[in-house]
Amino acid sequence: MSRGRIEASRRLANYLGLAAVAAFAALALAPLFHIVGVVALNGLEAVKRSGLSLLTAPPNPTDPAHPGGIGPALAGTAMLVAVAMLFSVLLAIPAGVFIAEFRRAGVSRLTMLLALILVEFPTVLVGLTVYAVEVERMVGRYNMLAGSLALAIVVLPYMAVQVSEALRHVPKELREAAFSLGVSRLTAVYRILVGVARRGILVGILIGMAKAAGETAPLLFTIGGYFETAPRSLLDPGGAVSLLIYEYAQQPQPGYHVLAWGAALVLLLIVFAIMIVARFFVREVRL
Amino acid sequence: MRNLNVWLSGRHIVKNVSFEMEDGTVFALMGPSGSGKSTLLRAINRLLDIYEEAEVRGEVILDGVNVYDPAVEPPWVRRRVGMVFQYPNPFPHMSIYDNVAVGPRLNRMARSKKELDKIVRWALEKAYLWDEVKDRLHAPAAKLSGGQKQRLSIARALALRPRLLLMDEPTANLDPVATEKIEELIVELKKEIPILLVTHDPQQAARVADYTGFLYYGELVETGPTAKIFTEPENPLTERYLLRRLGAPR
Numbered sequence: 001m002s003r004g005r006i007e008a009s010r011r012l013a014n015y016l017g018l019a020a021v022a023a024f025a026a027l028a029l030a031p032l033f034h035i036v037g038v039v040a041l042n043g044l045e046a047v048k049r050s051g052l053s054l055l056t057a058p059p060n061p062t063d064p065a066h067p068g069g070i071g072p073a074l075a076g077t078a079m080l081v082a083v084a085m086l087f088s089v090l091l092a093i094p095a096g097v098f099i100a101e102f103r104r105a106g107v108s109r110l111t112m113l114l115a116l117i118l119v120e121f122p123t124v125l126v127g128l129t130v131y132a133v134e135v136e137r138m139v140g141r142y143n144m145l146a147g148s149l150a151l152a153i154v155v156l157p158y159m160a161v162q163v164s165e166a167l168r169h170v171p172k173e174l175r176e177a178a179f180s181l182g183v184s185r186l187t188a189v190y191r192i193l194v195g196v197a198r199r200g201i202l203v204g205i206l207i208g209m210a211k212a213a214g215e216t217a218p219l220l221f222t223i224g225g226y227f228e229t230a231p232r233s234l235l236d237p238g239g240a241v242s243l244l245i246y247e248y249a250q251q252p253q254p255g256y257h258v259l260a261w262g263a264a265l266v267l268l269l270i271v272f273a274i275m276i277v278a279r280f281f282v283r284e285v286r287l
Numbered sequence: 288m289r290n291l292n293v294w295l296s297g298r299h300i301v302k303n304v305s306f307e308m309e310d311g312t313v314f315a316l317m318g319p320s321g322s323g324k325s326t327l328l329r330a331i332n333r334l335l336d337i338y339e340e341a342e343v344r345g346e347v348i349l350d351g352v353n354v355y356d357p358a359v360e361p362p363w364v365r366r367r368v369g370m371v372f373q374y375p376n377p378f379p380h381m382s383i384y385d386n387v388a389v390g391p392r393l394n395r396m397a398r399s400k401k402e403l404d405k406i407v408r409w410a411l412e413k414a415y416l417w418d419e420v421k422d423r424l425h426a427p428a429a430k431l432s433g434g435q436k437q438r439l440s441i442a443r444a445l446a447l448r449p450r451l452l453l454m455d456e457p458t459a460n461l462d463p464v465a466t467e468k469i470e471e472l473i474v475e476l477k478k479e480i481p482i483l484l485v486t487h488d489p490q491q492a493a494r495v496a497d498y499t500g501f502l503y504y505g506e507l508v509e510t511g512p513t514a515k516i517f518t519e520p521e522n523p524l525t526e527r528y529l530l531r532r533l534g535a536p537r
Contacts, residue, residue: 041519104339173376177440180336181390182366182447191393
């Protein structure tokens with residue numbers, strides 16, 4: 001073949017290859033765009049009818065033209081996520097440090113294995129267990145604390161792994177520098193290395209928050225699903241945005257559907273907002 | 288040190304090394320890559336303890352105390368033996384001031400903020416960095432140049448007032464101007480703190496060291512005053528290494 005022909009066939013092969021890759025990429029992303037598009041379009045209907053009061057007003061599903069809002073459910077989600085994160089962050093950081101720094105100890109390996117298993121554990125089972133232990137035996141009725149506990153259990157293993165990975169990625173030189181200062185191991189880790197790894201840890205926390213905000217199964221048997229008023233204390237039953245979507249989508253009346261779509265849009269925006277903030281802190285976001 | 292042996296994951300890296308160092312001197316350790324120079328250094332301040340695959344036998348005696356005596360705890364040793372590494376590695380999330388202060392602070396060496404300020408200033412002055420950063424002590428350390436970062440790492444080690452300073456190829460990643468500054472620093476500093484310097488460059492040893500040792504794949508083949516090693520090496524291995532690295536003898 002002449003030189004020109006070889007060049008031409010190479011160019012063609014390159015072009016076809018790129019086209020194929022682009023096509024597959026588009027195919028892979030299409031469902032995401034589809035979901036976002038559908039939720040946005042339908043959710044905007046709710047926004048049109050209620051405006052900003054979608055976020056603050058109580059629901060009024062009997063009148064589809066003035067459906068009210070998801071205010072109490074949003075307050076519920078906020079309460080659940082705050083309390084769940086409090087529990088799980090307090091436990092995940094020591095757990096992550098333990099896994100990362102005492103790698104060879106048997107207990108540490110066991111912890112890492114358990115964490116990895118629990119990350120994929122069926123969340124509905126977590127909810128059921130919390131129901132059996134806390135709701136039935138300890139409190140006697142559905143309550144927000146139960147929901148927070150269930151969410152904390154769901155999110156904790158993921159964050160422990162994230163913390164341990166963040167610490168593992170601290171470069172050897174910095175680790176040696178920290179130890180060469182003559183402090184105890186615990187001090188070197190907690191006062192210096194955690195600081196070095198703090199971006200990775202923060203991203204882990206943010207993603208944990210996004211997960212907690214979006215989970216539904218752990219809440220099914222724990223918080224009760226009351227969307228009309230916001231819970232006044234952790235021992236009251238209440239609702240959450242994710243649970244509202246689940247409940248309202250199954251109702252026959254259109255007023256419920258409008259609110260469900262509106263809630264879906266709000267939830268999507270919350271998760272997106274958290275992810276964008278997380279992306280701002282770290283170049284690579286590991287899920 | 289006496290009869291020091293180190294194994295890493297079973298491989299015998301440092302083979303029966305013994306030598307002595309005196310106050311007020313710089314001892315340079317040179318040798319081909321992979322000879323175990325860095326490992327040897329880390330055996331002195333017990334930094335090898337953090338690696339489970341490292342095994343150490345032998346004695347390292349600092350002012351009469353065997354560092355590997357079971358009664359001695361690694362942090363005790365590391366407070367007295369400072370270390371500077373091959374890659375400038377100040378803690379990136381801390382300011383310049385905090386980087387120098389972190390050692391004394393965590394070891395509770397200063398009783399007041401004023402004392403801490405004095406220690407930081409002293410360390411930065413000895414590291415030839417004070418003039419360049421005195422107006423921005425609270426700026427992030429990450430924004431310094433390579434040479435400045437390395438001097439900051441030196442200041443960080445000095446802040447603990449160590450009894451001995453270990454330097455592992457400190458100028459390996461710096462440009463010639465930065466290298467020169469640090470070599471000046473070393474010659475000045477040795478009067479207060481003895482320095483054990485691992486170097487990849489025999490000419491650096493010739494420039495700054497009082498005594499030099501040649502480590503050849505784990506064995507300390509020859510030691511002696513620098514001038515003698517370079518002009519009349521006793522061991523043919525030493526001579527061959529110097530010839531190859533320096534060209535014809537001067």
